[in-house]
Amino acid sequence: MSQAEPLWTPSAERKAGANLAAFSAHLVKAGHSGPLGTYQELHRFSTEQVENFWGALWDFAQVKASRRGSVVLADGDKMPGARFFPEARLNYAENLLRKSDDTPALIFRGEDKVRKSMSWRELNHAVARLHHAFAKAGLKPGDRVAAIVPNMPETIVAFLAVTSLGGIWSSCSPDFGERGILDRFGQIKPRFLVACDGYYYNGKTIPIANKVAAVLKELPSVEETIIIDYIGQATDISRTFPRAVAYEDYISRKELEPIKFAQLPFDHPLYILYSSGTTGIPKCIVHGAGNALLKHLCELILNSDVKADDRLFYFTTCGWMMWNWLVSGLATGATLLLYDGSPFAPSERVLFDYADEEGMTLFGTSAKYIDAVKKSGLKPRETHRLSSVRTMFSTGSPLAAESFDFVYQDVKRDLHLASISGGTDICGCFVGGNAWSPVWRGEIQGPMLGMAVDVYDDDARPVRQEKGELVCTRPFPSMPVRFWNDEGGEKYHNAYFARFPGIWCHGDFAEWTAHGGIIIHGRSDATLNPGGVRIGTAEIYAQVERIPEVIEALAIGQDWDNDVRIVLFVRLREGAVLDEGLVNAIKLQVRQGASPRHVPARIVAVKDIPRTKSGKITELAVRDVVHGRVVKNKEALANPEALELYKDLAELRS
Numbered sequence: 182m183s184q185a186e187p188l189w190t191p192s193a194e195r196k197a198g199a200n201l202a203a204f205s206a207h208l209v210k211a212g213h214s215g216p217l218g219t220y221q222e223l224h225r226f227s228t229e230q231v232e233n234f235w236g237a238l239w240d241f242a243q244v245k246a247s248r249r250g251s252v253v254l255a256d257g258d259k260m261p262g263a264r265f266f267p268e269a270r271l272n273y274a275e276n277l278l279r280k281s282d283d284t285p286a287l288i289f290r291g292e293d294k295v296r297k298s299m300s301w302r303e304l305n306h307a308v309a310r311l312h313h314a315f316a317k318a319g320l321k322p323g324d325r326v327a328a329i330v331p332n333m334p335e336t337i338v339a340f341l342a343v344t345s346l347g348g349i350w351s352s353c354s355p356d357f358g359e360r361g362i363l364d365r366f367g368q369i370k371p372r373f374l375v376a377c378d379g380y381y382y383n384g385k386t387i388p389i390a391n392k393v394a395a396v397l398k399e400l401p402s403v404e405e406t407i408i409i410d411y412i413g414q415a416t417d418i419s420r421t422f423p424r425a426v427a428y429e430d431y432i433s434r435k436e437l438e439p440i441k442f443a444q445l446p447f448d449h450p451l452y453i454l455y456s457s458g459t460t461g462i463p464k465c466i467v468h469g470a471g472n473a474l475l476k477h478l479c480e481l482i483l484n485s486d487v488k489a490d491d492r493l494f495y496f497t498t499c500g501w502m503m504w505n506w507l508v509s510g511l512a513t514g515a516t517l518l519l520y521d522g523s524p525f526a527p528s529e530r531v532l533f534d535y536a537d538e539e540g541m542t543l544f545g546t547s548a549k550y551i552d553a554v555k556k557s558g559l560k561p562r563e564t565h566r567l568s569s570v571r572t573m574f575s576t577g578s579p580l581a582a583e584s585f586d587f588v589y590q591d592v593k594r595d596l597h598l599a600s601i602s603g604g605t606d607i608c609g610c611f612v613g614g615n616a617w618s619p620v621w622r623g624e625i626q627g628p629m630l631g632m633a634v635d636v637y638d639d640d641a642r643p644v645r646q647e648k649g650e651l652v653c654t655r656p657f658p659s660m661p662v663r664f665w666n667d668e669g670g671e672k673y674h675n676a677y678f679a680r681f682p683g684i685w686c687h688g689d690f691a692e693w694t695a696h697g698g699i700i701i702h703g704r705s706d707a708t709l710n711p712g713g714v715r716i717g718t719a720e721i722y723a724q725v726e727r728i729p730e731v732i733e734a735l736a737i738g739q740d741w742d743n744d745v746r747i748v749l750f751v752r753l754r755e756g757a758v759l760d761e762g763l764v765n766a767i768k769l770q771v772r773q774g775a776s777p778r779h780v781p782a783r784i785v786a787v788k789d790i791p792r793t794k795s796g797k798i799t800e801l802a803v804r805d806v807v808h809g810r811v812v813k814n815k816e817a818l819a820n821p822e823a824l825e826l827y828k829d830l831a832e833l834r835s
Contacts, residue, residue: 187619187620187621188585188586188589188598188619188620188621188622189589189594189595189596189597189598189619189620190619190620191597191616191617191618191619195616196616196617199486199616199617200482200483200486200487200488200616201220201223201483201486201615201616201617203241204223204237204238204241204482204483205217205218205223207237207240207241208226208237211237211240213226213230213233213237219617220615220617220618220627221627221697223630224627224628224630227630227631227632228628228631228632228633228655231253231254231257231631231655231656232253232254232257233253234630234631235253235254235265235475235631235658236253238475238478238479238483238631239253239266239475241482242475242478242482242512244271244276244471244474244475244478245271245272245275245276245279246269246270246271246444247270247271247444248268248269248270248271248444249266249268249269250266250267250268250269251268252266252267252268253265253266254656255267257655257656259656259683260655260656260660260678260683260684260685261660261670261673261674261677261678263656263660264447264448265447265448265471265472265475265656265658266447266471266475267446267447267448269446269447269471270444270445270446270447271444271445271447271470271471271474272344272345272347272442272443272444272445272470273344273451273470273471273473273474274308274341274342274344274345274440274442275345275440275442276474276512277341277508277509277511277512278301278304278305278308278341278440278511279512279514280301280514281301281302281305282300282301282302283300283301283302284300284301284516285298285299285300285301285516286299286300286301286303286304286511286516286517287299287304287334287337287516287517287519288492288516288517288518288519288539289333289334289519289520289521290518290519290520290521290522290535291331291333291380291381291411291520291521291522292381292382292383292384292521292522292523292526292527292531293384293526293527293531294381294386294522295333295381295411297334299334304334304337304338304341305440306437307334307335307338307432308338308341308342308345308440309433309437309438309439309440310432310433310434310437311338311339311342311431311432311433312342312345312346312440312441313433313438314342314431314432314433315342315343315346315348315373316346316441317433318373318404318405320343320346320348320372320373321346321347321348322346322347322348322443322445322449323347323348323349323450324348324349324372324373325348325349325351325369325370325371325372325373325453326339326343326348326349326350326351326371326372326373326374326375327351327352327366327369327371327373327374327375327400327403328340328350328351328352328353328374328375328376328499329352329353329354329355329357329362329374329375329376329377329389329392329393329396330352330354330355330375330376330377330409330499331354331355331377331380331411331498331499331521332354332497332498332499332504332519332520332521333377333409333411333519333521334519335409335428336352336375336409336499337508337511337517337519339375339407339409339428340352340508343373344451344452344470345440345441345442345443346443347443347445347449348373349369349450349451349452349453349467350451350452350453351365351366351369351371351452351453351454351455352452352499352500352504353365353366353455353499353500353794354498354499354500354501354794355376355377355379355380355387355389355392356380356382356387356498356794356819357500357794357816358392358816359392359395359396360816361794361816361817362392362396363396363399363400364462364463364814364816364817365455365463365465366396366400367399367400368462368463368465368665368666369453369465369665370400370402371400371402371403372402372403372404372405373403373404373405373406373407374393374396374397374400374403374405374406374407375406375407375409375428376389376393376406376407376408376409377389377408377409377410377411377412377415378390378408378409378410378411378412378413378414378415378418379411379412379414380411380412380521380522381411381412381521381522382522382523382526383522383523383525383526384523384526384527386412388412388414390414390418390421393406393408393418393422394421394422397422397423403424404424405424405425405426406419406422406424406425406426407425407426407427407428407431408422408425408426408427408428409428410427410428410429415427415428415429416430445470446471447469447470447471447472448469448470448471448472448662449469449470449471450467450468450469450470450662451468451469451470451472451473451474452467452468452473452505453465453466453467453468453665454466454468454502454505454605454608455605456605456606457605457793457794457795457797457799457817462813462814463814463817464664464672464676465664465665465666466605466606466608466661466664466665467661467662467663467664467665468505468608468659468661468662469662471658472658472659472660472662473505473509473608473609473658473659474509474512475658475659476607476608476609476631476657476658476659477506477509477510477512477608477609477659478509478512478513479629479630479631480506480609480610480613480629481493481506481509481510481512481513482513483615483630484599484610484613484614484615484629484630485543485572485574485599485613485614486572486597486615486616487510487513487515487543488513488514488515489513489514489515490514490515491513491515491516491542491543492515492516492517492518492539492540492541492542492543492569493507493510493513493515493516493517493518493542493543493545494517494518494520494532494535494536494541494543494544494545495507495545495546495574496520496524496532496545496546496547496550497545498521498794498795500794500795501605501794501795502604502605502608502609503545503576505608506608506609507545518535518539518541520532520535524546524550525553525557529553529554529557529559530559530561530564530565532544532546533559533561533564533565533567534565536565536567536569536570537565537566537567537569540569541569541570542569542570542571542572543570543571543572543573543574544570544572544573544574545573545574545575545576546573546574546575547575547576547577547578547796548575548576548577548578548579548580548581548584548600549577549578549733549796551575551580551584551587551588552581552584552726552733554587555583555584555587555591556732560591561591561592561593562590562591562592562593562594563591567592567593570593570596571595571596571597572596572597572598572599572614572616573588573592573593573596573597573598573599574599574600574601574614575598575599575600575601576600576601576602576603576610577795577796577797578719578797578798579600579602579700579701579702579703579719579722579723580600580623581623581719581722581723581726582622582623582723583723583726583727585598585600585620585622585623586622597614597616597620598614598620599613599614599615599620599626600613600614600624600625600626601613601614601625602625602689602699602701603629604687606661606676606677606687607657607659607660607661608659609629609659610629610632611628611629611632611634611651611653611687611689612625612626612627612628612629612632612634612651612699612701613625613626613629614626615627615630619696621694621696621698623700623723624694624696624698624699624700625698625699625700625701626698627697627698627699628699631657631658632653632657633653633654633655633657634651634652634653634699635651635652635653635654636648636649636650636651636652636691636692636693636699637649637650637652637681637684637686638650641681641684644693645693646692646693646694646695647692648690648691648692648702648715648717649690649691649692650680650681650686650687650688650689650690650691650705651686651687651688651689651690651691651699651701651705652681652684652685652686652687653684653685653687654684654685660685661673664676688704688705688706689701689702689703689704689705690702690703690704690705690708690715690717701717701719702716702717702718702719702720703717703718703719703720704718704800706801707737707800707801707804709721709736709737709738709745709747710738710745711738711744711745711746711747711778711782712744712745712778714778716747716778716779718735718736718800720775720779721734721736721747721749721771721775721779721781722734722736723774723775724770724771724774724775724779725749725751725767725770725771727770727774728763728766728767728770729754730753730754730757730763731751731752731753731754731757731767732752732753732754733751733752733790733798734749734750734751734752734790735749735750735790735798735800735803736748736749736750736781736800737750737800737803737804737807738804739782739783739804739807739808739833740808741782746781746782746783747779747780747781747782747783748781748782748783748784748785748807748833749767749781749783749784749785750784750785750786750787750790750803750827751767751784751785751786751787752786752787752788752789752790753786759784759785759786764784767781767784768780768781768784783832783833785830785832785833787823787826787827788823788826789820789822789823789826790823791803791818791819791820791821791823791824792818792819792820793817793818793819794817794818794819796819799818802815802818802824803824803827806824806827806828807827807830807833812824
């Protein structure tokens with residue numbers, strides 16, 4: 182495809198019908214002067230008039246609160262230290278349970294094993310029953326509730342019931358290992374544990390009773406355990422654990438009573454998320470209720486254009502912040518489409534089948550999934566209608582330019598492809614899509630509203646069309662409230678503000694484009710530095726994965742001869758061999774597609790590539806193994822055994 186023109190431009194009708202248009206009109210009506218007819222103008226307003234923007238969004242999104250207060254931002258000159266809506270009192274769950282009718286709130290698929298749905302009325306009733314059961318058990322604001330759960334309706338019910346009382350939620354997916362679970366939950370000392378009896382993956386039924394029993398032995402703080410039935414073993418399992426009960430037996434059976442939503446400060450802790458933990462014990466990142474709610478409303482309503490009649494899907498587990506983002510979609514009135522299991526079970530068609538069957542309007546997934554579908558040979562435009570899908574989101578890793586081509590050639594031509602990037606740290610995005618701007622090949626459309634994003638060089642100077650550190654120069658609501666067990670705030674400060682005082686430094690290697698978009702070149706802590714030239718690993722992957730024989734790749738910098746050389750590991754298709762011809766083909770592709778400096782000094786074939794539980798490849802762990810260093814927390818990895826493939830490789834000794 183030509184790069185002289187955008188891949189997609191919104192029609193005049195789509196722009197006029199977008200939530201951005203309604204919000205712009207709301208701002209004009211509220212008396213905010215100045216041109217607000219383009220996304221760039223709206224973004225400038227959102228970062229230059231921070232208090233006016235977030236105050237206007239509060240009103241536009243109709244945030245439910247017992248008190249808002251007149252102060253939108255206190256200590257706005259401090260990062261960290263700024264506080265949004267310090268006088269407000271609200272409840273996160275109350276803002277998600279706005280509807281109570283018989284239209285669907287949740288539709289669920291557990292591979293091809295389980296199908297169910299829940300109306301808004303049923304969701305409200307289920308949350309009310311569990312709310313009263315938790316209240317009877319003494320759950321109070323600030324109590325932690327840990328969960329080992331799939332992405333299913335009962336999980337959302339439990340989350341909303343906990344947060345309706347002011348409890349603090351923390352979840353991981355059931356495929357986490359015992360040590361990985363304890364490294365997280367052991368730090369926060371939960372009072373309650375919610376767990377499933379097992380899960381389905383790639384057509385297999387996987388019980389987790391033994392894992393849950395082992396975890397409970399190491400979590401003496403847990404007073405009650407609630408077992409959700411998913412594979413039909415909850416009742417039997419609950420009888421074998423001390424102080425355990427099946428979910429259906431736990432929920433209140435008395436006459437339905439209204440939920441008494443606890444009215445709490447804007448920054449009252451809502452949930453605890455975790456850093457990947459590949460370089461040590463995961464950091465426990467505490468997010469506030471109003472903070473996450475307002476940031477998500479901004480991203481969902483304004484940047485993602487989610488409306489009340491939409492059907493919003495994101496392929497995620499409960500161990501990834503995109504689950505938290507997805508659940509906030511209920512606050513828009515949209516129906517959530519949930520899926521748990523492998524996105525390739527029974528075939529690569531399954532999520533596209535789901536889209537057609539349920540009228541999916543917003544399709545959220547990862548860059549790796551899009552690449553895997555492309556390599557499978559499936560062309561959804563030929564096999565599926567996808568008439569309802571108007572937006573496709575991609576995150577998790579940079580979306581290669583070739584994947585943009587694939588989406589527009591082989592998925593759907595009239596489609597808003599929104600590549601987004603942020604992180605667990607902010608439970609949201611710094612940069613992403615919007616329904617007013619064109620989509621250019623290989624580019625994220627631009628900064629999210631309210632995010633004063635820039636790219637800095639090593640001397641804290643803004644740079645244009647040069648690679649540098651992704652930063653945010655002004656406060657935004659979803660900065661973490663704090664880290665757990667970090668009373669003085671030293672870990673928090675060092676994580677984001679030590680590099681550039683008073684400026685959030687996110688750790689992404691980024692670049693502005695000529696169109697005002699952003700390219701993410703990978704994590705800056707994994708940036709390669711051969712000969713003193715900084716190279717993002719994503720730049721190499723984008724070229725290597727164009728080679729048909731290569732399924733995926735991982736690049737590191739190996740210390741060598743008083744410098745650093747690039748080593749590329751490749752996982753090949755079945756039957757492919759890394760011979761001299763393929764090595765030369767890979768090097769030529771990298772040289773022509775990137776630059777001579779990007780060409781790896783060594784290329785090594787491996788059978789597996791280690792990745793985190795959220796599916797991200799982990800260059801740092803491989804780099805440690807290659808250099809003979811101990812990997813501090815293998816439990817953070819989905820496949821830690823893969824690290825053994827990188828030890829003492831003969832190819833890297835010369």
